Amino acid sequence: MLPPALDKVATLLSRLPGVGKRSALRWAFHILAEPPAYAEALRTALGELLEHVHFCAQCHHLAETELCGICRDPARDTSLLCVVEGVPDLLALERTGSYRGRYHVLHGSLAPLKGVGPSQLRLDNLESRITQDGVREVIVATSADVEGEATALYLAKRLAATGVSVTRIATGIPMGGELEYLDDHTLSRAIAGRIRLGGP
Amino acid sequence: MLPPALDKVATLLSRLPGVGKRSALRWAFHILAEPPAYAEALRTALGELLEHVHFCAQCHHLAETELCGICRDPARDTSLLCVVEGVPDLLALERTGSYRGRYHVLHGSLAPLKGVGPSQLRLDNLESRITQDGVREVIVATSADVEGEATALYLAKRLAATGVSVTRIATGIPMGGELEYLDDHTLSRAIAGRIRLGGP
Structure with missing residues (x-):
């Protein structure tokens, strides 16, 4: 019952992580109800994303050249x-x-x-x-x-x-964490990973 | 710290209803990590949506011609x-x-x-x-x-x-609704909107 182009947009949006078919359809309607400039801006931005942003050949961080800023930093x-x-x-x-x-x-x-x-x-x-x-x-x-x-x-x-x-990296109680409200697993890890403050 | 094109996509996605900046950024990363065919398909679908889907000039339902199927239905x-x-x-x-x-x-x-x-x-x-x-x-x-x-x-x-x-349209208890679990407001409305089943 939906126009194919609308359904297509909804289907593609529903492939984003954590997005259901219902939300995706709602967004497709929203895009349609917005001034066309919105969809045009999204199309342009997606094009620029594909064209200009890549992953660093070395560390796979975002990069606009072959290597990212961190890998190039001496x-x-x-x-x-x-x-x-x-x-x-x-x-x-x-x-x-x-x-x-x-x-x-x-x-x-x-x-x-x-x-x-x-x-x-x-x-x-x-x-x-x-x-x-x-x-x-x-x-x-x-x-x-x-x-x-x-x-x-x-x-x-x-x-x-x-x-x-x-x-x-260490697991344990987060800064500001109150023991009373921490889960058992984190607490067990925090005890197992205790560090010496002083004494023998 | 993010490439402008990535930030642009995230900002545009965060304008969809109910979408926060964090989810939008996560999706922008996801789009980047997907094969380019995904972003291309989304661009094409958005273009087709703008080109082919409009609102009915009469009832503002979706339409692919001037009037929608419902308005054209004799x-x-x-x-x-x-x-x-x-x-x-x-x-x-x-x-x-x-x-x-x-x-x-x-x-x-x-x-x-x-x-x-x-x-x-x-x-x-x-x-x-x-x-x-x-x-x-x-x-x-x-x-x-x-x-x-x-x-x-x-x-x-x-x-x-x-x-x-x-x-x-009527407000009241939904079919299958159990009174015990209904909110006060719905229940008040259901009583106020009661209909006669028989008797004087």
Whole structure:
């Protein structure tokens, strides 16, 4: 009962992560009800996105040239490599200003049930980067969920042969976190990962 | 810190109803990570939407010609006019198969706080349709929320001069609804709108 062009837009929008068919249809109607300038602007922006934005050939971060700004920055410590699941994670780490090494963006995490295996992640050039750049430590900064943990374990195993030190970012209570309201799992991890403050 | 083209796509997507800046950015990343065919398909579909889909000049329903299929259908009862807020509402009513009159799609509802007044709704030709088509009843089928109710009251007042009968779809307990779990407002309405089953 819907015009095919409307249905097409809704179907494509419903393929975005977390978007249902209902919301997508609502948006297709919204786009139609807006002045045509909106849809035109979206078309232009999508075109520019395809044309101008790529992934860095080395670390797979966003780049408008072959290598991204971080890989081109000579002030970065090339002996440290931080592995993240996605660009937003990289941006979050950059905002802290507390990391001066380089990154490796996987564009996903291992999820066998969703059909995401190691070959779907940007792992091809990881070992060659470690060797060529003389990396001494790989910091695995994947999420603390099942998939992120699985990815971290996989990387530790896979990189064992290279002799590089593989570390995992700490899990524990977040700053401002009240013990009373924390889940058991986080609390167990926080106890297991306790650090010495003093004494023998 | 983000490439301008990526930021542009995210900003445009965040203008869709109910979409936050965070989701929009996530989708912009997703579009970038997908094969380029996806963004190309979306661009094409948006272009076709603009080119082929319009609103009916009479009832403002979707149309691929000047008038929509419902307005062109000679079997429809032209003396009944059902006013709805949007096309999805029209489609929901059509699915019931229990209405054989015509429609008038407002493309919104009165919301003074959001700056939506009568001039933002497709009301220009409502009175002329009533006169020209010899409409005897206008059924106001706007939502039962504050804005839909306000729109219904506004229409009743506005159409008083035309002498047409203005009715409102019933509010009450939905089929399958259990009284115990219904909100007070719906229940009050259901009692106030009770209908006689028998007796004097």
